[in-house]
Amino acid sequence: MAEAASSDRAARWAGRAPVQLLFLLVAVLAGMLLFPAPLVLAPLGFALVLSTLLFAAERWPQRFDRLFAARLPVPVWVAAAAFLALAFAGALSFVERLTVAAAEFALLTSLCLPWLIALAFGGDIRRAASTRLRVPTWPLTMLSLLGLTAGAVFGWRLPSAFESAVFAGFLVVSCLVAVVVPLTFAQVRSRPEPDETFGGDAPFVSVLVPAYNESGYVGACIESILASDYPADRMEVLVVDDGSTDGTYAEAAAYRDRDDRVSVYHRANGGKHAALNFALSCGRGEFVVTVDADSVLDPGALRTAVAKLDADPELGAVAGTVVIDNPEGVVGGVQALEYVLGINTLRRAFSHLGSVMVVPGCLGAFRREALVGVGGYDPDTVTEDFDLTLTLLKAGWRVELSEGVVYTEAPFSFADLLHQRLRWTRGNVQTLRKHRDVLWTPAYGSLHRFTFPLWACSLLFVPLAGMLVTATLIGAALHGTLLSVALATGYFVVVLSLVAATALDVSGGDWRLLAYVPFHVVGYRQFLDFVVFRTLVGFLRGSSERWESVARARQEPSSNAPSAGTPADD
Incomplete structure (x- = not known):
C-alpha cells in the first residue's frame, strides 16, 4: 500500500535528514561566494533564532507564554x-x-x-x-528582530532595489532550510504509529462525497472508496449531487443500486458547504471522511487516516497526503512540484505543531464531535475546508497530517489553472480576514505564533513583494546589471532544487519533477503573484465566485448541458 511505503520511506529519510540538512546549510553559506557575507549570514541567523524559539515554545509552552x-x-x-x-x-x-x-x-x-x-x-x-x-x-518581537537583521545586513543604510530582492530571497531560503526542514524532521521522528487493527471493532465511518458536474469522475471515486481495505460493515458512503446539470447523479446512482453501503442524494445547488452539511446530517459515523468527487483514494488511505484519528483523542481532524496524478507537461509538472514542495512538506512541518492549516477536501478525516461542535461548514468563504480547519484549531483541537494518499487531477491548461487559483486565493483571503483575530490572540499557541502569520505572509505580502522584486530586477537588468541578476537567479534555482530534492526524498515523489524548478522560480511564481493581484482587484470591485468545476480530461465539452430525467431534490 502507498501509505505503508510512505511511512517506511519517511522513517528511512529520518536517518538521512541530518546529512541533508547540513548539506543545505552549506549550500546557503556558499552564497557568500557571490554576495556579501552579511547578506547571507543575517537572514540565516534570523531563521535559526525563529526555529529555536518555535521548538522552545513546544518544549516549554508555559515559560514561553510568560515571555511572549x-x-x-x-x-x-x-x-x-x-x-x-x-x-x-x-x-x-x-x-x-x-x-x-x-x-x-x-x-x-x-x-x-x-x-x-x-x-x-x-x-x-x-x-x-x-x-x-x-x-x-x-x-512585535519578530518585527523588531527582522528590523535588526536588515540593519545588520545593510549597515543601517538604505539598500538598493537589487540588494532588497536578494535579501528577501535569502530570508525565504533560510526559513525553508532552518525552520521548515527541521520541523519536518521532528514530525517524522516523533510521529506515533497508530495500531491500524483498532484492537477490536473499527469505528463506524461516514464517507461524504459532494459532487457538482463530476460525470466521468464520481464513479471512479466511489469505486476507490468501496475498494478500501477498511472493514466493509463499518463504513457508509453518502454522495450528494449538488444540482449538477450533467450525468453525475445517474453515474453515482448506479453504485447505490449494486451496493447497499452507498446512498445518493440530489438537491438544488447550494454550494459545497451546503452539500457537505446535508451529507453530515444524514451520516451516522463516529468519524467523518470527506472525499472530493474528482479524487481517487489509495486502498489503505481510509484505514490510515481513521486509525490516526482514533489513536489520539486530542486530534480533531487529519489531512490526507495529496498526489497529482497527471504531472504531464509544464502546467502539470509545476503543480506536482508545488504540491510536494509547497503544500505537503509545509503540512509535515505544521503537523509537528499540531496546526495543519488546511484539511483538503480531496481527503480529510474528522472526529464527528469536533465537526458538529463547531457547527459544520460555514458559507462565509469559497474555501470551506480552510475556514473549517481554522475554526477547529481555534476551538482547541489539534490537526495533523496523515500518510493516507489521495490522487487528484490538476488543471491541465493555464486558463483552468487561473480559474482554480483565483477561486482558491479569493477564498483564502476571505478566510484570513474572517479569522484575523488569531494574530492578536496568544492563546491560540503555534497557530498564533507561526502557522497563521506564515500563511498570511506567503499568501498576501510575499506575492505583492514578489511583483515589486520582479519589476526591480527587470529594471536592473535593463540598466546594465544583467550578469548580477542572472547569477542571483541561478544561485537561488540551485538552492531551491536542493530543497526540492529533500522534499521529494521524504515524500517519495518523482525525481523528474526537479526539472521544473527553474519554471517554478521564473514563470510560475510570477503567475501566482498575478493571481493574488487580480484577486485583490476583484475584492475592490466586489466580484464574487460560486462553486464551479474546471474542465476535466474525461469530460466532453458538452457534458455541462442539462440532462433529461434529473431526479427530484431530496
Whole structure:
C-alpha cells in the first residue's frame, strides 16, 4: 500500500535528514561566494533564532507564554503611521527615490497624517485613532528582530532595489532550510504509529462525497472508496449531487443500486458547504471522511487516516497526503512540484505543531464531535475546508497530517489553472480576514505564533513583494546589471532544487519533477503573484465566485448541458 511505503520511506529519510540538512546549510553559506557575507549570514541567523524559539515554545509552552503572551497597548494612529511609513518607503524604493532626506520626510508625514485626518474629521475616526490596540509581544518581537537583521545586513543604510530582492530571497531560503526542514524532521521522528487493527471493532465511518458536474469522475471515486481495505460493515458512503446539470447523479446512482453501503442524494445547488452539511446530517459515523468527487483514494488511505484519528483523542481532524496524478507537461509538472514542495512538506512541518492549516477536501478525516461542535461548514468563504480547519484549531483541537494518499487531477491548461487559483486565493483571503483575530490572540499557541502569520505572509505580502522584486530586477537588468541578476537567479534555482530534492526524498515523489524548478522560480511564481493581484482587484470591485468545476480530461465539452430525467431534490 502507498501509505505503508510512505511511512517506511519517511522513517528511512529520518536517518538521512541530518546529512541533508547540513548539506543545505552549506549550500546557503556558499552564497557568500557571490554576495556579501552579511547578506547571507543575517537572514540565516534570523531563521535559526525563529526555529529555536518555535521548538522552545513546544518544549516549554508555559515559560514561553510568560515571555511572549503579554499584550502591549498601542494607539491605532501609531499602527497606521507605521503602515504608512512602510508604504512610503516601498514606493520610494520602487521609483528609486529613496534617499535619507526622502525617508525622513516620509517618516514625519506618516507620523502626522493619521492624527491630522482624525482631528479633521473628528467623531468616529478620532475615537478610532485614539483607541489602543492590545498587541501581543510575539509579533512585535519578530518585527523588531527582522528590523535588526536588515540593519545588520545593510549597515543601517538604505539598500538598493537589487540588494532588497536578494535579501528577501535569502530570508525565504533560510526559513525553508532552518525552520521548515527541521520541523519536518521532528514530525517524522516523533510521529506515533497508530495500531491500524483498532484492537477490536473499527469505528463506524461516514464517507461524504459532494459532487457538482463530476460525470466521468464520481464513479471512479466511489469505486476507490468501496475498494478500501477498511472493514466493509463499518463504513457508509453518502454522495450528494449538488444540482449538477450533467450525468453525475445517474453515474453515482448506479453504485447505490449494486451496493447497499452507498446512498445518493440530489438537491438544488447550494454550494459545497451546503452539500457537505446535508451529507453530515444524514451520516451516522463516529468519524467523518470527506472525499472530493474528482479524487481517487489509495486502498489503505481510509484505514490510515481513521486509525490516526482514533489513536489520539486530542486530534480533531487529519489531512490526507495529496498526489497529482497527471504531472504531464509544464502546467502539470509545476503543480506536482508545488504540491510536494509547497503544500505537503509545509503540512509535515505544521503537523509537528499540531496546526495543519488546511484539511483538503480531496481527503480529510474528522472526529464527528469536533465537526458538529463547531457547527459544520460555514458559507462565509469559497474555501470551506480552510475556514473549517481554522475554526477547529481555534476551538482547541489539534490537526495533523496523515500518510493516507489521495490522487487528484490538476488543471491541465493555464486558463483552468487561473480559474482554480483565483477561486482558491479569493477564498483564502476571505478566510484570513474572517479569522484575523488569531494574530492578536496568544492563546491560540503555534497557530498564533507561526502557522497563521506564515500563511498570511506567503499568501498576501510575499506575492505583492514578489511583483515589486520582479519589476526591480527587470529594471536592473535593463540598466546594465544583467550578469548580477542572472547569477542571483541561478544561485537561488540551485538552492531551491536542493530543497526540492529533500522534499521529494521524504515524500517519495518523482525525481523528474526537479526539472521544473527553474519554471517554478521564473514563470510560475510570477503567475501566482498575478493571481493574488487580480484577486485583490476583484475584492475592490466586489466580484464574487460560486462553486464551479474546471474542465476535466474525461469530460466532453458538452457534458455541462442539462440532462433529461434529473431526479427530484431530496
